[in-house]
Amino acid sequence: MEGCLKLEFASRDGVTQIVDRYQRAPLQVQKVLHPHGAHPGMAWVYVVSIAGGIVQGDRLQIEIVARDGAQVHLTTPAATKIYRSPACPSCHLLRIRAGAGTYVEYLPGPVIPFRGARFLEEVTLVAHPTATLLFGGILSPGRVAMGESHVYDLYSSRITAEGEDGALEFLDIMHLTPATIPPKRPGLLGRFDVLGTLHLLTGKGTAREFGDRLHRLLQEHGEILAGASELPSGRGVTVRILGRQVEPVAAAIQACLALARVTFLGAAQPGSPGASTN
16 A cells, blocks of 8 residues: 655744645544643644554655744554565655754654564654754564564664755664574674664754763663664764563653753743653
């Protein structure tokens, strides 16, 4: 199935709205929400697949554009299921462009690859020097309750980040083929089952200081092994989180998001409904 979703956001009187939208099944978005008490102008958008999962041959394309000053949080209402694909792999193409002064978060629910699944993902992140852009995700081992743990055939992800001038910020490639190279070997997941990743691009402040704060924050979370690394350009940070279950990894990523909002958008108001890390 050839699904397509294109969203353009802009700030109107301090409130971010969708100003242009194109969607083709199975991809669609729900109504824009503004639930964050500390940042009432931030748009929260849930990207939905009415198909209930990704099946073989699916080709899903998403393009997100945030215009000057927009603040956006994009996620999914549930985990993404990737079904068995013996004939051909499924494919997900994502492109996010963050304009001047924008703040953009894209963090979908965990990915659950079924036995025999083959999945290709290509992500392109483009950020203005004054933008802050966060992109992350969680790869689960599969349907553990059904005895499946890293029994998918292929999970391949390629993430490219660049500035508006085309200068490369980083290239992150992950290519997992459990039948030939077990993911739980040393140098990959080791003794862990779940992998969480969070990339941050920003021109505000120093990435090194923020990376140090992230590192200290992650050390406070039990049940995970995590680290934060400054990008060579000094304009961003990459976080890797390993865990045995999805929940501790997801909690650690949410804590990182909360710190990013405080750092780049301002402190949450004490006792406000939006002061949580949801």
